[in-house]
Amino acid sequence: MSLPRYLRNIKPNFATPWRAYSSLNRSIPFNFFAGYTVANMTSATFPATPYAxxxxxxPYTDSDFVRYDENDDGVFYRQPRLVTHIDDPSIARLTQYYDTALPKTGRIMDMCTSWKSFYPLSVKEAIQKGGLEVYGVGLNEEEMAVNGVFQGxxxxxxxxxxxxxxDVRTAWENGQILQFDATTCxxxxxxxxxxxxxxxxxxxxxxxxxxxxxxxxxxxxPNKVVRRWMMLDERSRLEFVGDYLHFAGWKDVQIVDLCARDENGMRVTDDQGTVLSPKIKMGNVWVFGILVVLSLRLGAYMYFQRRRNVREKRILEIAEDARAYQRDGWARRKDYEDLLAAYNLFRSQQHLLQSVTDLEMLFFSNVTSWLAPLLGANSWINGFGEVLPPQxxxxxxxxxxxxxxxxxxTAQYMVNQIYVEKLTPAKPTQDYPLVFMHGTGQTGTTFLDTPDGRPGWASFFLSHGYTVYLSDQPSRGRSPWLPNTGTMKSSSTALIEQLFTSTSSHSLWPQARSHTQWPGTGKAGDPIFDAFxxxxxxxQADNLISETENAKAYTALLDKIGGPAHIIAHSQAGAYGWRAGDLRPHLVKSIVALEPAGPPFIGRIFGSGPARPFGITELEVAYEPSAGPNATYIQTVVVPARDVNSSECIMQDEPAKQLVNLAQIPVLTVTSEASYHAVYDHCTVEYMRQAGVNVEHMKLRNEGLHGNGxxxxMERNSLEIAEKVLAWLQRH
Incomplete structure (x- = not known):
């Protein structure tokens, strides 16, 4: 068994650096024969030392393997990164090693693979002849689909x-019978x-x-690597990985030195990345998949080096900042502006780089498509380096x-109008816009940014090509309130902590103790809480006035848009989403209800007594047969609680009246693990299903997303949740 150490340039001869598959066999996928030939390279030795x-x-504990970002890796690697994370001379050195170490018959497993495996021509020819099979597991199907070693x-x-x-074998139905002659990673x-x-x-x-x-x-x-890795020096990392193999039962573990060497066989750098040979040239590398910076072309050791040139130095400083931001989280708008400045500086100073290949520019275009939402300006960066803001x-x-x-x-006044902000992406790709409706005490800014300065859902969906409408409810924020129109009410810091930000400290419902995703302490005096x-x-304290005003305002907005739109309604606004869908079913493509007001007919947790006489609303929605005046024709029964963590539900007595207009609209209800809605959202979902509405209930804990309120x-994994909602929207 061997553990390659690290990779360095040995001045290989790149007489024929790339080979296209078209002259060999058109049935072989792109990227199969692309690579460096081993035959023309200077012969090399690979010093090896036994692992002891x-x-x-x-000796390790679970804490050694925690990561800063414990969110789903599938989301982090969702965007294809068509880039090699080590540079070309390093790849050549590794390919040479593989030529001596890999079998030419049998089976190879390429673990944690992507779009390139760096296998030599001898291995690829063995694959083409059928004597060798290569299997692979990774996290991005687009990358693996263009890796020709898998042959489909x-x-x-x-x-x-x-x-x-x-276990790599579980990816195949008959995986337990798979046996491999070698594994690469x-x-x-x-x-x-x-x-x-x-x-x-x-x-x-x-x-x-x-x-x-x-x-x-x-x-x-750095946000995805295990904690102990960042605490170790280079030699200790080698021993760390050696321990993996040793304690797993592998024998004869070796550390193989693939460091770059000059023509005399001498190392060209030391373990700290310091150049020992003056013959090494400067080149360009990719750093962290965010931006292109100048660095030493030294193989697998990629250290940021400061240059005398002021412009180059600025690029490196920003790259170092980007590394820290990715580790510690995005904190300020200035962070995004710095990244944008680095991007623009790279574009304007390409002559500083020795070469930028077509492949690298293709990757850069891919990177910028997901860099845009991180910039905080909802920008689109096109292939020419131009930053196009949304309209x-x-x-x-x-x-x-x-x-x-x-x-x-006594005079004439306008009442109940709402402020609406329309954001149109520079490159719209979605046919149906999103209409966001905020909850109690909030405004449309709720969806712009998070309290700790990260991009919000508006930025996320803009970056995916959606036109976004943000608004302030009537008598709220930028939508004026006039005296004699109901009574205004506000929430104390204590109530906000109990409901939203520090629920685990109060445990007013069973699930509250699981709340972990709010950024910061969630208590007054914490900067993030204070910003929120x-x-x-x-x-508006009067629910009847509020629902009446909002139903009128949002149907007017749908009329102005003129075509179908998706509604995303949170909390209190859940009822307004139902009313808008009921009044304009032909203008509502779908409704995403983020923990909508509920449960049917009664108040729970923060409220008690009768509520929502029409089940999901205070005021009339269309039932067939009719619900009658003030819903007096609806007959109800009580369904016992499912368990100690759930409330009982009030349902219709059978046969249930049908919500004939809402039944025309697909609905997604999203419920978090630790919210007070986890106690009763199932009642709302089951009630609507009983009334004929097509409702899908997304429980975040079932999606592997834990600890949310x-x-x-707005919470730490907010964009991961947005990915789930995006996937649902794109199916509807």
Whole structure:
């Protein structure tokens, strides 16, 4: 068994650097024969030293393998990164090593694979002749689909090895019979949070006499690498990975040195990346998949180096900042502006780079498509390096003139109009816009940014090509309130903490103790809480007035849009979404209800007694047969609670009246794990299903998203949740 150490340039001869498949066999996929030929390279030796275990027993704890970003890896790697994470001379050196180490018959597993495997021509020819099969598991199907070593989709699978059972074979139905002669894994072992189990399973899947080759480098996504990795020096990392293999049961583990050497066989750098040979040239590398910066072209060691040139130095400073931001989280708008500045500087200073290949520019175009939402400006960056902001418009809609007495004077005023902001992406790709409706005490800014400064859902959906409408409810925020129109009410800091930000400290419902995703402490005095609380505004205390005004305003907005739109309604606004859908079913493409007001007919947790006589609303929605005046024809029954963590539900007595207009609209209800809605949202879902509405209930805990509260679209994993909603919208 061998553990390649690190990769360096040995001045290979690149007489024929790329080969197109078209002259060989058109049935072979793109990227199959693309690469460096081994035959023309200077012969090389690969010094190896035996690994010597330091410990008698497995010395590590679970805390050694936690990561800063524990969110689903499938989301992080969703965007294809058509880039090699080590540079060309390093790839050439690794390819040479593979030519001496990999079998030419049997089966190879390429673990944590992507669009390139760096296999030599001899291996690829063996694959083409049928004597060798290569299987692969990775996290991005688009990348694996263009990797020709797999000879088609039957031999690669999307598989997250950080989830049980941590076994590459489980990706195939008959996986337990698969046995491999060798396994390769390039610069990915440091991302595994259960590497011991993975290595044990690999041993079970390896034939007698087989081997595994784990290539490591000091490059990484720091938010995804395991905690202990960032605490170790280079030599200790080698021993760390050696421990994985040793305690998993592998024998004869070796550390193979693939460092770059000059023509005399001498190392060209030391372990700290310092250049020992003056013959090494400067080049360009990709850093962290965010931006292009200048760095030493030294193989797997990619250290940021400061240059005398002021412009180059600025690029490197921003790249270092980007590395810190990715590790510590995005905190300020300035962070995004710095990234944008680095991007623009790269575009204007391309002559500083020795070469930018077509492949790299293709990757850069891919990167910028998802960099845009991180910039905080909802920008689109096109292939020419131009930053195109979204089109921003605002208008007021709805409203009516009324004669009101203010003081001793009666005069005409406009009431119930709402402020609406329309954001149109520079490159719209979606046919149906999104209409966001905020909840109690909030305004349309709720969906713009999170309290800790990260991009909000508006930015996310803009970046996916949706036109977005944000609004302030009547008598809320920028939508004016006039005296004599109901009573205004506000929420205290204590109530906000109990309901939204620090629910685990109060445990007013069973699920509250699971709340972990709110950024910061969630208590007054914490800067993130203070930013959130500062955005809370007064709201209409009378539910009947509020529902009447909002139903009129949002139907007016739908009329102005003129075509079908998706409604995304949160909390209190759930009822307004139902009313808008009921009044304009032909203008509503779907409704996404984020923990909508409920449950039917009664108040729970923060409220008690009768509520919502029409089941889901205070005021009339269309039933067939009719619900009658004030819903007096609806007969109800009580359904006992499912368990101690759930409330009982009030349903219709059978035969149930049908919500004939809402039945025409697909509905997604989203419920978090730790919110007070986790107690009773199932009642709302089951009631609507009984009334004929097509409702899908997305429980975030069932999606692998844990610890969220009622304001989940602001919490730490908010964009991961947005990905789930996006997938549903794109199906409807």
């Amino acid at each position: 275990p330091t410990y008698d027993n497995w 989709p039957a031999r690669w699978r999307v598989l997250d090895l950080n989830k049980p059972p941590h 390039v610069v990915s072992i440091d991302y595994l949070n259960n590497p011991l189990e993975v290595c044990k399973k690999l041993l079970e899947a390896t034939k007698e006499g087989g081997n595994v080759h784990l290539v490591i480098s000091n490059r990484c996504f 921003r418009e605002f208008f007021y809609v709805g409203g009516e003139y009324q004669n009101l007495s203010v003081g001793n004077t 609380y500062a955005a809370q505004v007064q709201y 009622h304001m989940f679209f």
